[in-house]
Amino acid sequence: NKLIVLWDDNHITIDGPTSLSVATDQLARFEASGWAATRVDGHDPDAILAAIERAKTSDKPSLIACRTTIGYGAPNKGGTNGVHGAPLGAAEIAATRAFLNWEYDPFVIPSDVLDAWRLAGLRSRQAHKSWSERLKATDMEKRAEFERRIRGELPSKTGDVVSGVIAKARADGGAVATRKSSEIVLEALTAALPEMLGGSADLTHSNNTKTKATSVYVEPPKYDGRYVNWGIREHGMAAAMNGIALHGGFIPYGGTFLVFSDYCRPSIRLAALMGVRVVYVFTHDSIGVGEDGPTHQPVEQIAALRAIPNLLVFRPCDTVETAEAWKLALEHKTGPSVLALTRQNLPLLRTDASTERCLTARGAYELIAASDEAQVSLFASGSEVSLAAEAREKLEAQGVPTRVVSVPSFELFLNQPEESRRQVVGKAPVKIAIEAAIRQGWDAIVGSDAAFVGMHGFGASGPAPEVFAHFGITVEGVVATALSRLKR
Secondary structure (H helix, E strand, O other): OOOEEEEEEOOEOOOOEHHHOOOOOHHHHHHHOOOEEEEEEOOOHHHHHHHHHHHHOOOOOEEEEEEOOOOOOOOOOOOOHHHOOOOOOHHHHHHHHHHHOOOOOOOOOOHHHHHHHHHHHHHHHHHHHHHHHHHHOOOHHHHHHHHHHHHOOOOOOHHHHHHHHHHHHHHHOOOEEHHHHHHHHHHHHHHHOOOEEEEEOOOHHHHOOOOOOOOOEOEOOEOOOOEEEOOOOHHHHHHHHHHHHHHOOOEEEEEEEHHHHHHHHHHHHHHHHHOOOOEEEEEOOOHHHHHHOOOOOOOOHHHHHHOOOOOEEEOOOOHHHHHHHHHHHHHOOOOOEEEEOOOOEEOOOOOOOOOOOOHHHHOOEEEEOOOOOOOEEEEEOOOHHHHHHHHHHHHHHOOOOEEEEEOOOHHHHHOOOHHHHHHHHOOOOEEEEEEOOOOOOOHHHHOOOOEEEEOOOOOOOOOHHHHHHHOOOOHHHHHHHHHHHOOO
């Protein structure tokens, strides 16, 4: 009964009567989903209030269908699509005023209405005062923790938690998929941050989003868990995470395949527009999906996500970048973040522990320097960074000084000062961007005259290495492109 929906049931859409396109019994539909549903006269305040009071006593969420006439009181346009999204016009406004006996000038609020609203405000002020007093009387430690979460601040130990994950990854060494890297990071973060609430759209064991700390499901009638099985409802998951973030006190994250981000997109866009902290774990991020074929191989999705304003998109190359991306996503209080993660194993590239700087925060940085003045600069993200590193070795062996730039986040890089960006891009005469996705977006970093090794159409079904080879996204392909540009 904490969810009561009042539906303006006016039987009108922009195109005309709802009967043009809808024959659904909406009350029966909601009742079939376990809701209480009722219909009232939407122009009768007493009937609406009575329905709300009944809903408060229900053990179900409630839908109250308020049967209304759109444009009520407009004698010529009322009840038609003519008032759905268009002004009434001066003549119809005058006729409506006459019908409703409304004698007040535009923007004048009658005193009795104004007094009623002010009394409601005073009532709510007292309710808030009582709540504040209860909070003040709460145990100091519990109150401080509650207030921290509501402010959206992270525990002071968050940085140390991430540093611990990075140190262990360097000690362990081995190659892992970045979806597994994310799981390793989440194990540590969810244990340290009780406000993190996880989930997946029916892909938990593929997205690696469930941890020991979030092992208890949110399953009615128990709600003490920290993991939601959203089912095959990507849009519903993303929309609900927006609501959870707006409520405050929680940091929601949810997983699905990157190709299915299209189903989440309307809610991702709204999260970015509203500036709420939501984290999307999008795995199986390229043609590396392999045998699932082009329907499940994302090629344009990463570019489409990068096009959304106020959305941070991370495509990390190893466990270190993945840990840094998670830290940055949690610190980003004013917008959502995406982590695009691999299915296939990747080597650990950030092995140097001499620096504790979060290089991912720069968006792009030189990962491997050239042996001399660089003739070739290789720019890559995610799984293609290790490919670039191998291509560099081949080029250096042929006497071509080559550097590698990792680009985990376009947005963070493009927000860097111009001089910093210029230094990262460098002056090498040959620049090559490498990503198992379409080129769109790369020109802002490498320039339109740079070469691109990546996708130019949809993928294909087959073992991942064979698919990469089919599309020329290989060490040999990068080397050949570089030598061709150098006219060797």
